[in-house]
């Protein structure tokens with residue numbers, strides 16, 4: 001096995017804490033890698049006026065694979081106020097380095113698996129037909145288009161005249177919004193391109209086929225959002241017929257999906273959706289398998305850049321505890337997605353088995369798994385610290 005170089009992006013708050021733990025697990029599992037550390041996050045905004053410095057972009061461009069903790073983002077005004085005094089008033093504008101990374105590297109494919117671990121006290125429970133509790137095992141992988149749609153950033157308040165004039169050429173706009181003064185209008189666009197819609201749908205089908213999932217569900221709203229959701233549905237129908245006849249294609253609307261996922265989550269396999277619906281539906285499924293302490297994700301680009309990160313943020317209120325309480329599993333699982341991506345599937349499988357064994361045994365649990373609210377005292381109440389949880393996972397590695 002060749003020694004790999006991985007870009008480690010600790011970021012802010014608990015991002016740095018959980019990243020450290022994930023690297024400990026990777027080392028213990030025998031993954032031979034060197035980690036080069038990249039600057040990203042709030043400190044670099046405050047000190048340099050840029051939360052994603054060019055040197056970090058260069059590192060990722062060079063090594064292609066990054067493990068990322070989490071960053072802190074704040075609203076515009078607060079961001080400006082925290083800028084160091086010598087940078088104030090020089091026209092620096094805060095924008096999220098995560099969105100920046102996605103856009104710069106074209107990380108258009110986002111994968112968010114949600115698998116229940118046996119014995120996780122946070123697993124979703126429902127009442128069965130005869131009233132007895134049932135614990136459906138969720139095994140869903142969400143493919144979210146990561147660069148377009150409602151989060152594409154093409155939006156205006158008081159749009160420029162040309163945009164307004166163009167909108168007025170649409171009969172629905174004229175009829176339903178023509179009454180509104182231009183300066184009172186806010187418009188956010190939802191742009192889907194054929195190329196990147198095709199890519200996310202194909203990635204979903206390929207994953208389903210390779211990993212034995214029986215269905216791909218397009219979770220959009222093509223009956224209402226006819227052009228964009230309609231495009232994804234049309235592409236999926238044609239692709240299934242031509243290239244993936246052995247995988248079933250299902251169609252759910254996002255609203256109905258949010259209802260069904262608590263009724264029959266075990267029925268779903270691979271789900272594909274646009275940017276915002278993919279974000280929503282993946283958070284909802286994550287809630288069924290234990291929430292933010294368990295939700296991992298991967299993002300890939302066309303030319304092979306991969307960024308692997310937990311879904312959770314920097315949880316600043318827990319960042320400075322003397323003994324860290326947060327659950328490292330989401331970050332460690334994200335590292336496993338990285339291993340899969342670079343074809344170190346055996347190491348990934350061993351780490352996942354170790355996590356599964358710790359959870360099933362149930363002796364060592366972080367505070368979230370004990371259903372406590374987060375505070376330093378949880379350690380005295382028997383919760384495992386971030387480090388103890390990681391130690392236990394390492395001890396179970398075979």
Ligand code: NAI
Pocket residue numbers: 018069070071072073074098292293309310311312313314315316325326327328330368374
């Ligand atoms: P958050 O995900 O940081 O924390 C929300 C709550 O979830 C925490 O208070 C905690 O109760 C729980 N939680 C999060 N991670 C956990 C873990 N590993 N184990 C156990 N419990 C965990 O979201 P919040 O508080 O809305 O945002 C905090 C900061 O993070 C903000 O500045 C926000 O902009 C940023 N953020 C960054 C993200 C990223 O880097 N990808 C994603 C989401 C938020």
Ligand code: MG
Pocket residue numbers: 279283
């Ligand atoms: Mg989200």
